[in-house]
Amino acid sequence: MSRPFAAASFVSLVSLASLALFAASCGGGTTSIHVFSTDWSDDRGVSMENVRTRLGGAKPTPGADVVVGVAGNADKLVGLPLTGGNKWTFAHPLDSRPLVAGAVVVGSGGGELFALDALHGTKLWARPTGGLAVHGAGDDGGVTVITLSGAGGHGSVLLAITHDGAVVRQIETDKLLGAPAVVSRIAFVPWANQYVSALDLSNGDEAGRVVLREKTSRAWTEGNSLYFGEVGIFRFDAHIKDASRNLATHVALPVRELPGAPVLMQAGGERLAPVAGATDRIRLYARPSSGDPLGIEDDRFFATYFRIVMGFEAKKGNLAWVHLHDNDVVGGDAAKGALVLCDELGKVTVLDAASGGVSATLDLGEPIKACMVQAEAFAPTSGPRTGSLAAQIAKSLESNEAQLATGNQFLLRELATLDDEAATKTLVDLAESPRAAPPLVAAARDTLASRRNGARFMVESLQKHYDFLHGQLRTPPVGPMAQALAAMNEKTAAPALADHLIDPADSEEDVKQAAAALVVLGGPGQVPQAKSFFAMYRASADGDDMTAALVSAGQVLLKYGSKDGRAIVDAALGDPLTVAAAKERLEVTLQQVELEQGGAAKPEPKGDTKPAPKPKPEPKK
Amino acid sequence: MRRISVVFAWAMGIALGLAAAHAGAQASQGAAEVKPKPKAAALPTGGTFTVTPALLQKLKSSDEAQIRAALDDLRLAGKSAQAAAPAIGDLLERGTTTALAEAALDTLGDMEAEVASERMAVYVHHRDVALRRAAVKALIRTKGPAAAKALRRALGDADPMVRGVAATGLGTLKVKDAVPELFMALENKIAEAAAAIGQLCTGTDCDQLAAKLGRLPFDVVTGGLDQILFRPTAEVSDDEKVKVIGKLRELGTQESNKFLKDVQTRWPKGGSARVRQSIDQAVLATAGGAQ
Numbered sequence: 001m002s003r004p005f006a007a008a009s010f011v012s013l014v015s016l017a018s019l020a021l022f023a024a025s026c027g028g029g030t031t032s033i034h035v036f037s038t039d040w041s042d043d044r045g046v047s048m049e050n051v052r053t054r055l056g057g058a059k060p061t062p063g064a065d066v067v068v069g070v071a072g073n074a075d076k077l078v079g080l081p082l083t084g085g086n087k088w089t090f091a092h093p094l095d096s097r098p099l100v101a102g103a104v105v106v107g108s109g110g111g112e113l114f115a116l117d118a119l120h121g122t123k124l125w126a127r128p129t130g131g132l133a134v135h136g137a138g139d140d141g142g143v144t145v146i147t148l149s150g151a152g153g154h155g156s157v158l159l160a161i162t163h164d165g166a167v168v169r170q171i172e173t174d175k176l177l178g179a180p181a182v183v184s185r186i187a188f189v190p191w192a193n194q195y196v197s198a199l200d201l202s203n204g205d206e207a208g209r210v211v212l213r214e215k216t217s218r219a220w221t222e223g224n225s226l227y228f229g230e231v232g233i234f235r236f237d238a239h240i241k242d243a244s245r246n247l248a249t250h251v252a253l254p255v256r257e258l259p260g261a262p263v264l265m266q267a268g269g270e271r272l273a274p275v276a277g278a279t280d281r282i283r284l285y286a287r288p289s290s291g292d293p294l295g296i297e298d299d300r301f302f303a304t305y306f307r308i309v310m311g312f313e314a315k316k317g318n319l320a321w322v323h324l325h326d327n328d329v330v331g332g333d334a335a336k337g338a339l340v341l342c343d344e345l346g347k348v349t350v351l352d353a354a355s356g357g358v359s360a361t362l363d364l365g366e367p368i369k370a371c372m373v374q375a376e377a378f379a380p381t382s383g384p385r386t387g388s389l390a391a392q393i394a395k396s397l398e399s400n401e402a403q404l405a406t407g408n409q410f411l412l413r414e415l416a417t418l419d420d421e422a423a424t425k426t427l428v429d430l431a432e433s434p435r436a437a438p439p440l441v442a443a444a445r446d447t448l449a450s451r452r453n454g455a456r457f458m459v460e461s462l463q464k465h466y467d468f469l470h471g472q473l474r475t476p477p478v479g480p481m482a483q484a485l486a487a488m489n490e491k492t493a494a495p496a497l498a499d500h501l502i503d504p505a506d507s508e509e510d511v512k513q514a515a516a517a518l519v520v521l522g523g524p525g526q527v528p529q530a531k532s533f534f535a536m537y538r539a540s541a542d543g544d545d546m547t548a549a550l551v552s553a554g555q556v557l558l559k560y561g562s563k564d565g566r567a568i569v570d571a572a573l574g575d576p577l578t579v580a581a582a583k584e585r586l587e588v589t590l591q592q593v594e595l596e597q598g599g600a601a602k603p604e605p606k607g608d609t610k611p612a613p614k615p616k617p618e619p620k621k
Numbered sequence: 622m623r624r625i626s627v628v629f630a631w632a633m634g635i636a637l638g639l640a641a642a643h644a645g646a647q648a649s650q651g652a653a654e655v656k657p658k659p660k661a662a663a664l665p666t667g668g669t670f671t672v673t674p675a676l677l678q679k680l681k682s683s684d685e686a687q688i689r690a691a692l693d694d695l696r697l698a699g700k701s702a703q704a705a706a707p708a709i710g711d712l713l714e715r716g717t718t719t720a721l722a723e724a725a726l727d728t729l730g731d732m733e734a735e736v737a738s739e740r741m742a743v744y745v746h747h748r749d750v751a752l753r754r755a756a757v758k759a760l761i762r763t764k765g766p767a768a769a770k771a772l773r774r775a776l777g778d779a780d781p782m783v784r785g786v787a788a789t790g791l792g793t794l795k796v797k798d799a800v801p802e803l804f805m806a807l808e809n810k811i812a813e814a815a816a817a818i819g820q821l822c823t824g825t826d827c828d829q830l831a832a833k834l835g836r837l838p839f840d841v842v843t844g845g846l847d848q849i850l851f852r853p854t855a856e857v858s859d860d861e862k863v864k865v866i867g868k869l870r871e872l873g874t875q876e877s878n879k880f881l882k883d884v885q886t887r888w889p890k891g892g893s894a895r896v897r898q899s900i901d902q903a904v905l906a907t908a909g910g911a912q
Contacts, residue, residue: 467777468784469805502746504753505779532743535716540749568715575683577718 035199035206036175036191045241047208051186051198052240054207058184060221061141063102064118065378067340067348069331069368070094074274077107078364079121080348082340082378087365088121095133097272100374102139102182102221104163106146108132109274115144115161118374125165132157133271136179138187138219143168143201145187147177149271156269160187160201169201178217178268183226188219188236190268196228213246217268222376223290223336230265233288251294253286254317259305259410276330276344276370281306286314287334298353302339304329305407308396309341311356319414321356321385322392324399325349331371336379342371350380356392357383390415390422397426400435409443416447424454428461431477441474448480455490462496466505475506479513486517494521498529501553502536508545515552522556527565530556534568539577551585558593670698672705680708688712688721696728706734713740722747723755730759738763742771750780757783761790769796776806785813792817792848800826807833812841819848827861831868839876843869850884854893863899870903878907 065082077090077098092114098107104124105116113134114126132148135156139145148157156177160169169187178190186207187199193215198208217230226236232252234240239249253264260282266272286301288294296314303310307325312318325343332341338359339351346364351357359380364371386392393411396404412430415423430436431444448458458481466475478500485493500506500514515533518526534553541550554572557565572578573586672695679691695702695709709725709732717725726744729737741763744756757775760768773796775787788811791799800821806814815837818830827849833842846865849857869877881904888897 466779468779469777469802469809471809472777502743504746504748504750508748532746535714536722536743536747538716540719540722546748571715577683577685 035171035204036173036177036189036195036197038192040209042211042244043209044244045210048196048198048210048243049208049241051208052236052238055184055186059224060181060183060226061102062224062376063100063139063221063374065335065375066100066105066118066373067342067362067364068098068100068105068118068372069342069346069364069366070098070274070276070370071346071364071366071368074369075109077105077116077121078346078366078368079105079116079118080362080364081119082348082362082373082375085119090116090121090123094274097274097370098372099134099137099179100372101137101144103141104137104139104144105372106134106137106144108134113146113148113159115163124163125161127159127161127165127167135177135271136218136268138179138181138221140182140184140221143182143185145180145182145189145201147180147189147269150174156191158187158189158199169199169204171199171204176269178230179219181219181221181226183221188226188228190216190219190228190230193217193230210240210243210248212243212248214250214252218265219268222287225288225290227288230267231263233286233294235288235294249292249294251288251296253284253296253301253314254312256312256317257410258284258303259308259407262303262305264301272370274370280330280370281328285332285334285339287336297334298337300334300339300353302332302334302351302353304332304341305410306403307343308404308407308411309339309351309356310411311339311351311353319389319411320354321389322396322411323351323356323358324392324396330368331373333373333375335375336377337382338375338378338380340373340375340378342368342373344368348373350383352380352383352385355383355385357385359383388420388422390418390420390426393418394422394426394429397430397436397440400433400437402437405437405439408437408440412440412443412447416450419453421454421457424448424451425457427451428454428457428477428481431480432461432464432474434474445477445480448477449483451484452488455485455488455493458485459490459493459496462493462500465499465503475503475510478506478510482510482513482517486520489520491521491523494518494523494526497521498526501529501533501549508543508549512545512549512552515549515556519552519555519559522560524560524562526556527561530561531565531568534572537579538572538582539575539579541579541582547579547581547585550579550582551589554582554586555589558589670701672702672708676705677708680705680712685718685721688717689724692721692724692728696724696731699731700733703732703734703736706732706737709734710737710740713737713744719749719752723752726752726755726759730755730762733762733764735763735765735768738765738767738771742767745771745775745778745783750783753778753780753783754786757786757790761786761793764794769794769799772796773799773802776802776811781811784811788813788817792820795821797821797823804829807837807841812838812844815841815843815845816848817845819845820852822849823857824861827857827865831865834868834872834877839872839874839880843880847880847884850896851887859893859895862893862896866896866899866903870906873907875907878904878909881907 067080069078071078074094079088093109094107095109098105100118103118105118107114108129111128112126113129115124117124135147137144137146143160143162145160150156155174158171158177161167175191180187180189185201187201188196189199190196194211196210197206200207212234215231216228219228228234232250235249237249242248262283264284264286282305284303287297289297299314301312301314306328309323309325311321313320327343327345329341330344337353342348346366346368348362349358350360352359359382393415396411397408415426427444427448431441461476464472464476482497497514497517530553537546537550541547554569557568573583676691679687695705706729709729713725726741729741741756741760744752747753760771772787772790775783778784788806803814803818822830830845849865850862869881881900885900885904
């Protein structure tokens with residue numbers, strides 16, 4: 001039921017005054033009774049099914065494929081059609097983020113609400129707002145439905161305005177309305193985070209309603225279909241009547257860890273500032289696929305983290321590609337086979353959904369504060385993949401930007417899951433890079449220990465030592481690599497590991513691991529370093545790591561040092577100056593060796609280069 | 622502002638370097654180490670020292686006090702106890718406590734026993750920085766290829782004092798092959814490298830050092846130029862010295878004048894008259910120079 005300004009009791013004088021500003025220039029009716037009422041009982045989808053039947057085969061009209069940027073001092077709009085056409089600009093103060101809906105751009109600022117032709121930037125109409133903030137907008141090619149905050153921030157106002165500026169409907173309510181959609185003059189309005197009401201704009205009646213079992217604050221049209229959602233995506237189809245039983249057609253992105261906890265859609269009932277914030281730089285993009293079952297277009301969803309852009313497999317959630325952008329991404333949209341992004345310098349980049357390769361670039365021509373992209377029918381050609389996933393991750397990790405630290409830590413964990421030698425190389429490079437952020441270095445070191453490939457990169461890295469003179473100021477990740485190399489039984493690593501045994505710049509933990517690895521990988525060639533190490537620390541080893549390293553060095557002497565090695569260990573065991581803790585463990589080791597050799601120590605003959613048997617675990621004390 | 626910070630950084634380097642250079646100079650003169658020598662309770666009479674089997678036995682013992690006592694006796698005896706150097710080397714090779722290892726290195730340094738250099742060189746890699754410092758200082762005195770090799774490697778050490786002493790030592794030991802590394806060290810703010818280069822350079826190397834005037838702190842560079850000027854003519858020609866003085870004269874600053882005056886006062890009476898004349902003229906030319 002409609003009535004002019006038959007305001008419900010919640011409408012304040014201020015809001016009446018505000019709304020009067022709309023009414024002064026329009027002849028449309030207003031509605032506020034029964035619409036959005038909470039005494040409604042679930043009709044098990046009957047009313048919404050009626051609406052669907054009434055719509056028949058009517059399909060939403062595809063919107064304009066366009067990029068719109070907020071430029072200047074948030075007082076200018078710049079538009080650029082994605083499929084060709086001239087760039088346009090429109091100067092106007094902005095107090096909230098403009099919205100691209102169907103064929104129009106809706107903006108507010110300077111006390112008025114206005115709409116522009118999205119492809120050309122020409123002004124369609126303007127209305128005074130009375131200070132109300134815009135939340136959402138939908139457009140069916142003829143009518144634009146806009147939701148605004150109520151006066152004083154309470155409740156909401158819904159306006160339906162034709163492209164020639166005539167107000168078709170004005171509804172004020174104490175409910176928080178989300179972002180609406182319009183199909184054939186029926187507005188679909190999410191509200192209270194769970195309902196979607198279908199409003200007949202011809203008479204203002206609520207023609208149908210469904211209750212959805214997932215937070216829903218947005219309705220939108222895309223690819224000739226109508227969708228509702230916020231967390232996930234519901235499709236308006238024959239199953240929408242079963243929504244209250246949670247049987248509506250639905251798709252959601254896989255739940256997985258992502259840097260900065262991005263969201264697919266911001267709540268539809270909130271005003272967005274004209275200038276992009278962190279939530280615009282850290283967000284998800286996905287597009288529902290057409291056909292059945294409902295899925296995600298191209299099996300891809302996308303996440304941005306400042307200038308890191310990531311493509312994921314929509315079904316499994318696996319990382320598929322990484323694109324390190326030149327500047328922070330501030331807006332975008334998932335298109336058919338692509339992701340369209342705009343950055344803070346006003347560059348528009350089209351990335352291939354499958355590969356992450358750049359398939360096209362456009363330019364808004366100036367730096368922007370925020371960006372809105374609508375890519376409904378836009379389907380660019382595919383772009384070439386640039387390098388392996390490991391190489392793409394490496395590029396991002398090399399950026400060494402504090403702002404990207406969380407994103408890069410995430411990527412590092414992803415890198416660790418790749419069974420690729422290049423991933424190992426990246427981890428090695430990162431762990432020994434003096435420029436890399438300490439948390440990343442620590443994470444790279446942790447990850448390296450469990451690698452089981454890329455031994456040649458590790459051995460190459462082990463050739464490096466701290467060297468002030470030549471600017472090598474970070475030691476390689478000796479400990480984790482020693483663990484990995486021992487697990488891989490990579491005997492070529494033994495000489496380099498032995499050299500690290502006596503490198504004072506290596507951490508005690510690294511030395512401990514190097515010594516332990518030498519027990520497995522070593523041979524007679526590593527006895528001299530083991531001997532030096534044993535001599536230097538047998539009477540001075542302090543702490544668990546050094547004691548463990550000393551015991552391992554003793555094991556190397558016993559195992560590969562022939563009679564001389566055994567004599568050194570025997571002498572140390574008989575010397576009161578030898579560190580007691582090490583002596584205790586060496587005695588156990590010696591007993592074990594004797595047991596293995598049939599009750600009497602039988603040192604290996606000199607020059608024996610046969611691979612050593614794997615050491616057995618030490619018996620529990 | 623940048624200049625101030627650069628000068629400060631160099632000043633820090635010099636401060637560390639002077640300490641190291643002092644130690645190195647002492648070492649090169651055969652003087653005592655920084656730490657006092659033990660009292661001469663066990664010093665045999667007659668000016669010669671006999672390394673007795675009992676003393677060697679003490680070195681081989683497992684008793685910390687006995688080893689310490691033996692090392693004290695040998696250190697006091699200095700060069701005359703060189704016969705015990707292999708036994709002290711054995712001690713280092715089989716390993717001992719940090720304190721005894723340091724005493725052993727000091728003792729071998731005082732003995733100037735090259736025979737032990739190789740065994741001492743291992744301790745340039747010890748995790749205890751005090752032992753690394755002791756090792757490089759001692760190696761300057763024990764000399765030999767093993768010492769030179771260890772000192773070259775020690776230029777890359779993480780400890781500034783180890784690096785500084787190593788640079789000084791390479792000059793002292795006349796390790797001419799190390800000049801390129803010493804230039805690298807100089808560029809990496811190891812101030813002691815300048816003096817070492819001054820002790821070792823020939824021809825273009827000396828020119829290269831003089832060319833650092835105005836690019837590196839004056840005191841650092843002149844530490845090397847001073848060495849060049851006072852080296853025998855057989856090693857550095859008068860032409861080369863005149864060239865160096867010319868560079869200082871070109872600088873025309875108060876500090877170059879002060880340095881030249883100092884060289885003027887120290888110039889030996891029997892030294893080259895031509896160089897002397899060049900110094901005199903440079904002193905006059907730089908008088909009232911810019912600050």
